Amino acid sequence: MLALTTAAAMREADRRAIEDYKIPSITLMERASRAVAAAAIPYLARGGTAVALCGSGNNGGDGLGAAVELRRAGFPVRAVLAGSREHATPDWLEMEQRFAALGGAVEDFSPSALQGAVVVIDALFGVGLNRSVGGAALDAIEAVNAAGVPVVAADIASGVEADTGRILGAALRADATVTFSMAKPGHMVEPGCVNCGRLEITDIGIPAEVLSECERKAFALEDEDLLLPRRKALSHKGDYGKLLILGGSAGCTGAPTLCARAAVRSGAGLVYLGVPAPIYEITAVKNDEAMPFALEEGAGNALERLRGCSVCAAGPGLGRGAAAKALVSALLAEPWDGALVLDADALNALAERPDWRISRSGFTVLTPHEGEYARLGGTLGGDRIADARDFALRHGCALVLKGHRCLAAFPDGTVYVARPGNPGMAKGGSGDVLTGILAAMLGQFPGEEKRAVLTALELHALAGKLCREKLGEYAMTASDLIGALPEATKAITL
Numbered sequence: 001m002l003a004l005t006t007a008a009a010m011r012e013a014d015r016r017a018i019e020d021y022k023i024p025s026i027t028l029m030e031r032a033s034r035a036v037a038a039a040a041i042p043y044l045a046r047g048g049t050a051v052a053l054c055g056s057g058n059n060g061g062d063g064l065g066a067a068v069e070l071r072r073a074g075f076p077v078r079a080v081l082a083g084s085r086e087h088a089t090p091d092w093l094e095m096e097q098r099f100a101a102l103g104g105a106v107e108d109f110s111p112s113a114l115q116g117a118v119v120v121i122d123a124l125f126g127v128g129l130n131r132s133v134g135g136a137a138l139d140a141i142e143a144v145n146a147a148g149v150p151v152v153a154a155d156i157a158s159g160v161e162a163d164t165g166r167i168l169g170a171a172l173r174a175d176a177t178v179t180f181s182m183a184k185p186g187h188m189v190e191p192g193c194v195n196c197g198r199l200e201i202t203d204i205g206i207p208a209e210v211l212s213e214c215e216r217k218a219f220a221l222e223d224e225d226l227l228l229p230r231r232k233a234l235s236h237k238g239d240y241g242k243l244l245i246l247g248g249s250a251g252c253t254g255a256p257t258l259c260a261r262a263a264v265r266s267g268a269g270l271v272y273l274g275v276p277a278p279i280y281e282i283t284a285v286k287n288d289e290a291m292p293f294a295l296e297e298g299a300g301n302a303l304e305r306l307r308g309c310s311v312c313a314a315g316p317g318l319g320r321g322a323a324a325k326a327l328v329s330a331l332l333a334e335p336w337d338g339a340l341v342l343d344a345d346a347l348n349a350l351a352e353r354p355d356w357r358i359s360r361s362g363f364t365v366l367t368p369h370e371g372e373y374a375r376l377g378g379t380l381g382g383d384r385i386a387d388a389r390d391f392a393l394r395h396g397c398a399l400v401l402k403g404h405r406c407l408a409a410f411p412d413g414t415v416y417v418a419r420p421g422n423p424g425m426a427k428g429g430s431g432d433v434l435t436g437i438l439a440a441m442l443g444q445f446p447g448e449e450k451r452a453v454l455t456a457l458e459l460h461a462l463a464g465k466l467c468r469e470k471l472g473e474y475a476m477t478a479s480d481l482i483g484a485l486p487e488a489t490k491a492i493t494l
Helices: 007-019 025-044 058-072 090-101 135-147 208-212 254-265 277-286 297-306 322-333 345-351 370-375 384-395 430-444 449-471 478-491
Strands: 049-054 077-081 106-108 117-123 151-154 176-180 198-202 218-220 242-246 270-276 291-295 311-314 339-342 364-366 398-401 407-409 415-417
Touching: 007 025, 007 208, 025 049, 025 058, 025 090, 025 117, 025 151, 025 176, 025 198, 049 058, 058 077, 058 090, 058 117, 058 151, 117 135, 242 254, 242 297, 242 430, 254 270, 254 277, 254 430, 254 478, 270 277, 270 297, 277 291, 291 297, 297 322, 311 322, 311 430, 322 339, 322 345, 339 345, 339 430, 345 370, 384 398, 384 407, 384 415, 398 449, 407 449, 430 449, 430 478, 449 478
Parallel strands: 049 077, 049 117, 077 106, 117 151, 151 176, 176 198, 218 415, 242 270, 242 311, 270 291, 311 339, 339 364, 364 398
Antiparallel strands: 398 407, 407 415
16 A cells, blocks of 8 residues: 655655755756656657656756656756746756756747657646646646647646646646655545556655654555455355345336446355335346345334344435434444444435434444545545545545545545546446445455455446446446446455
């Protein structure tokens, strides 16, 4: 997993490296510059010019340093300033002198500077930006985006706020980003994550003990961070969780079935599916491996079944009537210490409870999309990681905030950014599939709830990736996600 840090923590790490460990600041810049130049070279393989688009701060110095490295290697490169020399840092001025010694000159930005460019090095702001972009920098960002030239960003795509992923007015769309020492939330959190392209983290020599102090209990999941163990030869279905799924209503028979099928495909031992009596026959026809039953008035038989299960997932297609609200209230009040997943209409029922807070003893996870999150009192549009952390702490539950990159926040204050999904998953039923996978993982990893939640997010994203590769983003469906789960689970099994 990648530990994420803030711009302030990274500035402090730089200061300590320079002052406490006596590493010259220009040495750090040289190392950063070489990494950025190396990322730009593949774009220059077939000819053309690189344009280093620089601000006047140290990030601009990284860009100028990259221009120096490219010129030394024999590549044509122009250095362009979108800012004021009056604010140039000492290291920036040193790199300008090195560029001049190689016959180069820093130009003021104009759109004509992009003519003949096959790659742009984005070194306008770096991670220190905390205000809306304007002036010459805004003109440069708009011109580069309009030109469609590949972009390699130094540290972070200009216009993306490093600590939050917010777009500060406008942002460059990078094809690749070379960041230094550690990843930042803006590389991983939407909307800014989509502007960063492929991320490369390069070591510029800041001591490991300094970097260890930069961690902020926020992490990003990477490939193979979460692996499924091989199953024991001596096993029975009770070893892999007894699940109860509660959902469905007239006109919404698909959601609970998708959830149940996903749970079965994700390895759950036993899956019971409780639905309202009017849709029981339809649901029974749709389910072979899961075991449907009709809910009684007052949900008494649901609670009876609940007591024999280790996990309950409630909400898919449940509806927003009085019966749904009563069922959710009963689940929250029941003295049962199994894992509870609340999704969809169960969240809507919860949102109508004044000053709600989860007080049950068992693990509880909420899985809202942004609209449901807002109804539950969650904050959107600012610092998603900090807001998700606050939500989990304040309400006494785990949170899976769904999106392009889902966030998982836990009551211990940790927050994880999942691998990205894709636009093909933006269809009805995808969330029901995630709920089924999540319930199945919780049943198979009792006492390891964090691992279960994160593994479910990994499987969901991987299934989406496999569907996109096979079917394309337009044609893939929620059922296709379930169909991809065998390959997804095999891919991450030890």
